[in-house]
Amino acid sequence: MLNSSQVVLPQIARQRLARLQARSARIGVIGLGYVGLPLSLLLAQAGFKVTGFDIDARKVEELQAGRSYILRILHAEIEGARRQGFTATTDFSRLADQDAILLCVPTPLNEHHEPDLSFVENTAKAAAPWVREGQLVVLESTTYPGTTEELLVPLLEAGNTQGLKVQGNGVPAESGVFYVAFSPEREDPGNVTVARRDIPKVVGGHEAIATELAATLYEGIFARAVRVSSTRVAEMTKLLENIYRCVNIALVNELKLLSLRMGVDIWEVIDAAATKPFGFQPFYPGPGLGGHCIPIDPFYLSWKAREYDFNTRFIELAGEVNEAMPAHVVQYVAIALNQHKKSMNGARILMLGMAYKKDIDDLRESPSLTVIELLRELGAEVVYNDPYFPTVGRGRHYNLNMSSTPLTNLDRFDCVLIMTDHTDYDYRAIVNESKLIVDTRNATKGIASEKIVRC
Numbered sequence: 238m239l240n241s242s243q244v245v246l247p248q249i250a251r252q253r254l255a256r257l258q259a260r261s262a263r264i265g266v267i268g269l270g271y272v273g274l275p276l277s278l279l280l281a282q283a284g285f286k287v288t289g290f291d292i293d294a295r296k297v298e299e300l301q302a303g304r305s306y307i308l309r310i311l312h313a314e315i316e317g318a319r320r321q322g323f324t325a326t327t328d329f330s331r332l333a334d335q336d337a338i339l340l341c342v343p344t345p346l347n348e349h350h351e352p353d354l355s356f357v358e359n360t361a362k363a364a365a366p367w368v369r370e371g372q373l374v375v376l377e378s379t380t381y382p383g384t385t386e387e388l389l390v391p392l393l394e395a396g397n398t399q400g401l402k403v404q405g406n407g408v409p410a411e412s413g414v415f416y417v418a419f420s421p422e423r424e425d426p427g428n429v430t431v432a433r434r435d436i437p438k439v440v441g442g443h444e445a446i447a448t449e450l451a452a453t454l455y456e457g458i459f460a461r462a463v464r465v466s467s468t469r470v471a472e473m474t475k476l477l478e479n480i481y482r483c484v485n486i487a488l489v490n491e492l493k494l495l496s497l498r499m500g501v502d503i504w505e506v507i508d509a510a511a512t513k514p515f516g517f518q519p520f521y522p523g524p525g526l527g528g529h530c531i532p533i534d535p536f537y538l539s540w541k542a543r544e545y546d547f548n549t550r551f552i553e554l555a556g557e558v559n560e561a562m563p564a565h566v567v568q569y570v571a572i573a574l575n576q577h578k579k580s581m582n583g584a585r586i587l588m589l590g591m592a593y594k595k596d597i598d599d600l601r602e603s604p605s606l607t608v609i610e611l612l613r614e615l616g617a618e619v620v621y622n623d624p625y626f627p628t629v630g631r632g633r634h635y636n637l638n639m640s641s642t643p644l645t646n647l648d649r650f651d652c653v654l655i656m657t658d659h660t661d662y663d664y665r666a667i668v669n670e671s672k673l674i675v676d677t678r679n680a681t682k683g684i685a686s687e688k689i690v691r692c
């Protein structure tokens with residue numbers, strides 16, 4: 238791989254590089270969700286002139302009015318960014334004015350558990366006519382290795398009205414080209430231990446000039462950019478990180494099931510193992526995977542692997558173990574109720590926590606949704622409490638249409654089921670007031686009570 242001093246930059250790239258270094262560059266961010274909005278704010282704070290693009294007119298209106306629609310982002314942060322020149326729009330023609338364009342659109346799975354790249358495709362098609370000579374386009378959405386080169390680049394070239402081509406084949410062209418790179422987002426929602434700025438940013442360009450431009454851009458907002466040799470390496474890096482988490486979570490989930498049978502407290506075991514100063518990183522069991530990343534991203538790789546007649550067995554096995562966890566929770570609720578001479582049919586159950594992990598306002602892929610549906614199918618009457626969600630609309634399969642129940646008179650419920658260990662809950666008070674508690678997160682750690690069933 239070339240290092241920055243070895244990259245030969247043509248005039249058009251040198252101009253962009255200078256603007257990126259001086260932070261006078263204009264940056265367009267497409268997709269103003271959990272990734273794109275905080276990224277836009279970081280860029281604006283650093284002095285870049287940022288324009289956010291989204292197809293959701295409601296989000297654009299909110300931002301233009303100086304308001305946030307993500308709980309952990311304060312209105313004041315949007316107002317501050319607006320004072321720095323941040324603006325949002327649904328008008329893609331304004332992409333033509335940008336020095337760099339960052340794509341932060343969703344990459345979910347479809348109903349057959351296969352990559353749904355329609356958001357990336359639609360964005361590329363909408364952006365292509367407005368790409369200009371010397372511009373840098375960076376894909377940030379998590380995806381399988383090859384997406385940038387096989388999908389994004391052809392769509393951008395085909396739709397470009399000026400006939401521009403992505404710079405490639407080792408030719409540092411002086412005209413007629415734009416630059417493309419991939420740089421994965423590594424945000425960990427709710428994690429307050431590492432400042433976003435201190436998370437190194439991995440960058441892989443279609444060729445070395447693109448890598449250099451993208452790395453320079455990110456060095457304006459992150460403490461460190463990690464240059465890799467290609468877009469594929471950058472794409473695969475993100476997947477390795479998420480597969481590593483997915484497989485390790487599956488491992489502790491499986492060991493939890495065994496430990497429950499053996500009467501061993503798996504959380505105590507993990508805490509003890511974590512005292513080893515090398516070679517062990519703790520992962521914790523739970524009621525199932527949630528969020529936009531860990532339950533989804535690994536399957537982008539298993540899908541792509543089939544093209545190479547390759548079976549990603551670790552990913553498949555981890556998926557199988559993790560996806561079985563909600564059913565395991567339901568089984569434990571049934572067993573716990575049974576011990577109290579109650580049947581699941583007709584049981585009144587209060588679920589604590591809808592978010593897929595603690596202290597965040599993100600419901601995507603949350604196992605709580607699956608567990609509610611499974612409990613209801615067995616005839617339980619389920620209500621929930623979550624300070625982050627006053628209401629919940631659609632679940633996995635049904636419209637749940639629920640509102641958060643106040644945390645009062647807990648003894649009217651046959652069972653209180655802890656699905657998310659939000660910090661704000663007073664677990665001691667909850668245990669005291671409830672008849673029966675099923676705890677999937679070890680939130681009641683240190684509280685000794687016959688009423689608690691940990692699973």
Ligand SMILES: NC(=O)c1ccc[n+]([C@@H]2O[C@H](COP(=O)([O-])OP(=O)(O)OC[C@H]3O[C@@H](n4cnc5c(N)ncnc54)[C@H](O)[C@@H]3O)[C@@H](O)[C@H]2O)c1
Nearest residue numbers: 268269270271272291292293341342343344360378379422
């Ligand atoms: N949320 C996370 O913590 C996280 C962390 C790392 C990586 N990622 C990855 O980042 C990507 C974005 O995730 P997110 O959580 O920000 O998603 P999100 O759903 O919160 O936001 C995506 C935004 O893109 C907009 N959008 C969709 N199609 C569009 C189009 N054609 N043109 C313009 N805007 C469009 C949507 O309206 C939405 O505002 C995904 O690939 C995800 O896997 C997310």
